[in-house]
Amino acid sequence: MNYIAHVRESDKQIQSVEEHLLGVKALAESYGEKIGVRHIAGLAGMLHDLGKFTHEFREYILAAVNNPDAPPKRGSVDHSTAGGKLLHERFHTGTPSRYNWILAEVVGNAILSHHSYLHDFLNPDLESPYLKRVEKTRDELKEFDGSVQCFFEYVMREVEFQQYVSHALVELEAYLLKSFIGNSESNLMFLTKFIFSALIDADRTNTRLFEENKMVEPELDRRELFDAYYEKLMEKMNSYQIQDNAQTRINVLRRGMSEQCDQFAEKPSGIYTLSIPTGGGKTLASLRYALKHASLHHKKRIIYVVPYTTIIEQNAEEVRNILLDDGHILEHHSNVIDDVNDDDEHQDGIINTQQKLKLAKDNWDSPIIFTTMVQFLNVFYAKGSRNIRRLHNLCESVIIFDEVQKVPVTCVSLFNHALNFLKTYGHSSLILCTATQPALDFVEHRLEMSTDAEIIHDLDRVIEAFKRVEIVDKATDDRFDNDKLADFIVEKINEVQSVLVILNTKTVVKKLYRQLEGSEVPVYHLSTSMCAAHRSHILGQVRKHLNNKNEKVICISTQLIEAGVDVSFDCVIRSLAGLDSIAQAAGRCNRHGKQEIQNVYVIDHAEENLKHLQEIKVGKQLSKKILIDLKQEPYNHGGHILSAQAMDKYFKEFYTDFSSNLNYFIPKLQKEMIELLTSDRKHNSYNLAYTQNKKESFPLFIVNSYRTAAENFHVIDDRTTSVIVPYGEEGRSMIAQLNGDETIEDLSRLLRKAQQYTINLFVYEREQLVKNGGLVSLLDGKILALMESAYNMEFGLDLENDSQFEFGMY
Template sequence: MIMGSVAHIRQSDGKVQTVEEHLISVQKLASRYGRTIGVERLAGLAGVLHDVGKYSNEFRNYLLDAVSHPERPPKRGTVDHSTAGGKMLYEGFHSKNNSVPEKIISEIVGNAIISHHMGLQDFLSPELESDYLNRVSEKPIDDFQNVVEAFYHHILSQEDFQDYVKQCEIELTHFFKQNIDKQNGQKLFLTLLTKYIFSCLIDADRTDTRCFEEKTSPTIDSQNDNLFEAYYNKLTNHLSDLNANPHTQTTINQLRAKMSQECDAFAEKPSGIYTLSIPTGGGKTLASLRYALKHAVTHQKERIIYVVPYTTIIEQNAEEVKRILEDRDHILEHHSNVVETESDTLNDVKDKSLKLAKDNWDAPVIFTTMVQFLNAFYSKGTRNVRRLHHLANAVIIFDEVQSVPIKCVSLFNEALNFLKGAGGSSILLCTATQPALDFVQHSIEKIDGEIVQDLEQVTGAFKRVDIIDKTTNEGWDTEALSDFVFDQLQDVSSVLVILNTKTVVRRLFSHIKETDPNLRVYHLSTSMCAAHRKDILAKVNEAINHKEKVVCLSTQLIEAGVDISFECVIRSLAGLDSIAQAAGRCNRHGEFGHRNVYIINHKEENLKHLQEIATGARITKQLLIDRHHDQGIKDLLSSEALTLYFQSYYEALKEDLDYFIPTVQKNMFELLKGNVGYRDAYWNKTKKSFNLLLDMSIKTAANHFKVIDNQTTSLLVPYKEGHEIIAEFNGEVTIEDMTALLKKAQHYTVNVYQHEIDRLSQQGDIQSLLEGKLFCLRENAYDLNYGVNIDGNGLMEEHFI
């Protein structure tokens, strides 16, 4: 017979974790996470109340029924144990006699508590409903008074609880004075604070539960200082060895060394938002790492996070960093969520392992994507937001920051303002093509400085290519472009062609192969898994190093952060930033003297659903025309030209910067900062004043948020080790195994659009794993040339490559 309260029952041995043990442990963890930005007590309050509903007789009977009848357990999630904590705060601290800070505490912390199994709720929705208020005020809870009395008896006395909330009020008031008293858009800031506290709670809850299941203890305090110092010494020794090599004493390498030293010196400055505008090929990755390590040691930052636009950059940059720092255990590559599941109705050990697997960015050095960064702030559910609090007190390097999707620019800027102001993080906007992020309405509040001195002189010294306009009135078709590639191969050994759509890339690949079956031609695409793309790039590099004739055809994924150098680059007309990045793949180290980058307009490309590319191409075309008529800027790769381009680009798309949502006729910004119009409409509808101080539509915004418009599904593919990983997912999986498997599987997954999923499913080419929470591809639907093959006739032998 189980005595006392029950929060969890361990699957392996039946041991009970009491409600008291769980609440106090989660409180301690959440407090530690909240301490980073000065909201230790607020986060702790969420932790100590989140599962107080488990004191109810209904929940206890539910758990005992599950233990007594394992063959027919009750459906998970049928007993609401998350509302009680929010209701305690609302009833105790949201009357007319309570102060404004007390009411805000009950709303922010209460929303986090009631939402910890589903994602934050709307305070006031476009439909003029309040999910939060309905839960804490209207929803009846059986046994509620007994739950409250159990909390006062086992956790905190009523007097101590009142005192704890009073300390939270002092903390919140201080936080306001430090951060938002002088700012506009306070409610948006409060939305981000709510998400931060929610992140602390989710991570603390999942971590404590995982540790209970694994019979381990959580690591409370960050211990990365010594690690960062050791990393810094290894990096500086590596750079010293490079600079001492007589073969590296070129002008460009000396400039690289100078900019690296500038990063080192700059790292002693206070935390802020800085730009690092090292030209392409200037050693940006190692220079930014040098800044990050020195700054982390100097200012006691907890972690270093690289945020990049594409997974291809993660693979190459992370590999280089791991090699130089001689560490593969503490550097995390987080490409994407292999399993997209927000369900808390988990039915077996595999389900539980998925939910609790350590997927929270608790690592000293992290490489991730812009999609994952933005998801941590704005996406729905609980999985992504769990990582948000680890972005505070960090050094965050945005590699190729110009790639922020246009609709997310304002949201991105506000996230950075929060991380700098409240989060105490230091942020590096790192690219050769700095976007004009201070030109938009909702801008970064302040760029605190540029690291590279004499930027114009440095950019001129790195000039290794000329932009040649080959656009025509008729445009280029596949056959003409193929002929042009072969013409270039008469004079050079390596050619890179970058086109805007996968369809025309594949068409060109087939045409060139048919024209010369013996030519080494390679194709890169997001239809390939990360491990596959890495292998392709290795083959291309090998051919280049051996001076063999080689052609690489790619979409824009190769443009940013891939350290590869071709003698000739051909780029389909696009935004000037894309053209500049493409130019960075040509004559990257100046090894070929001076080379050309050709701009063509491919008439077979369909940009109907690629508005940003089409707009960028139109503005770039005008710059080319102006240059041709001696009316514009001569050097299209200059900072002056890029600033002019981005100002024109943002002006052309200014209606899209705030992420407009057609179905509710509001933009994301309006939903997240609250809307007076909704309050007025609420009065007109109900003839009652809206009872809450906060009115943000957090859930509605999250439900509509997608960094990439077209919804994709992650498929695990049978490329090389992918076979074994698929087999392992089919076996017995512990929580620890699941953590390791999810990490490995990222290299063997492809994000596939819904129409492709439908086609593959109809053909029987998709298999379900983990009861439909993970999907894998059959071997015949993957191809060594193209990756995912929806025709189901994939070739897994190297016929072409």
């Protein structure tokens, strides 16, 4: 009997179940090796499709292939339970055995879930979806015993299987004995997610290669590539030294900090801070560290994690221009495909549009990746197999968190846990890169910083030496509305060539822009209602004006412009916000120190509605207190609003104010996400309630609620949907192509390209667009696009409503 795993679309060739299981096992083993769990990951790989060793599945897939217009009933065959059930019956019965039981639970959950998302071991209803699956009866899985027999006949003999499991148990014990700042439940949560990630990626990669009729892809020599990149970077940096301005104070300082990064790269991997002042050449200095460290310490990739989508295209373009290599640099702005509620077990084996989207290469295996904080956190905590598929590729990496102070308050503890895992188990080096370091080691679930963590020496001297602006306090005595602000802008543009205005909400930005757009001076508008390609085009126009000293220009923006966007204005006006935002805004003024000290004006805008922007609201209050202190006593807080002492005080007070929010509280459940994911049996309220209600112990070692936590996780407080927009010929062309019948390879390419042409809709925006016919559905509803009438070439998304949140960091 030839049992079938998949049937190739092009030539109807069959991939046997044993070929698929052994192929996935080999890939999963290679992924598991990264954290020393080769056999645990391989166990998941070799058992995940055990349930395809049945006559029922064979008949099902043949019927689906032979009768595409009348396929068999969806969900008619359960093939993902059998592997988990085998582990449960063989290693999870009788007297509890810690390592045997944990191994069966961790690997079993990954297997059961590989067509959807990890199951809860114990859920809020005090039930175990995991146990319900592995305890299915022989009546429910009629061919289970035959499947097991086939496995031992075709895939691995029973005695070899027992030896293999023994190796996996040794790995599990070693894993759990490693020191970690969390508890063993936290370690097990990350282990389960890592094994799930390895399995998902191995399964999809093996299936894609079979469908494309390719052998296993050759491994790229990363060290050779990073060495070549390092040489190109050094050529570029050496070329700066012969330029006319090479010996200016700022450029000498930049060069010195870059050299410190180079020397620091020789140190072991860890969690370090890189506190280069704004405008100090952070991108290239951190790249220098990353390339050298990756080569010396055998890292597989370099990942830049930025707060705003705006920075991605700029940083990626800067790096591309130096490394002269487009093919190995990936920009990942957002998930174009919505797979959060997918459960595609009923489609497995048959390659259709949805399966092609699933198989499209989207696993962050590129040598250099630029992505956002939202996408990074989604990998660890959000629902959807596309997110978690990338987790194993965060290991053995250099990860640079640009503007790390923008980690959303509610996610601070989750962020710290993820970084501690990547440091302790994942052998990654993590660089917290910002001029305004947040106090992440100050909070309850603290970040395990390495000793002597700061890369730059004598920071106070460097900050003072980089001073290019004066912060002018106009916020403590008076308030501005748009009329008064417009007059102030006109006054300033008569004194200087360029003015940047940064406000806290899209509504006031748009109104102020409309108020000024008829003036003689060119006025530009930026917000997250525009796709990345659109924003990039606007910034390009602004830069042309800035580079021509005979032209004046005004730019009005939300805070998206202040984190890492390389522009330099003569004057900046910043609406009062957190101290870090004021510092970042100051970094857009006299950025390269070419002029004498310039002014950054901090105002209090009366028309901004911060009701739904609590972090900005609290940050604004704390900054105002520090400004008042400095007005009363100029030597307070290091004598300067942007001093290291002022910043430290600000973040400690900020996190203290939000101390009840740091662990991601879920109002619907009245629980913190940290508890759902990491609480032990003694402190897990669901486990305690189960024991009390049932008068017996819960029969699993792990009691945590992985799926419930993921279903309730959103980095910002409202769910958003990514849509592709018809910006320019490129955007319109992409939408047309995604409506066609593309190959997996073409889809992979298009989905990467689409990153530049997406925006994110809040629920009410999506509902309004559905009502007025502004949305179009592509590829069986898996991708959404805007109609041309719903995208404005001036403002982007054509809705008058103001978004509730203005983070723009999807």
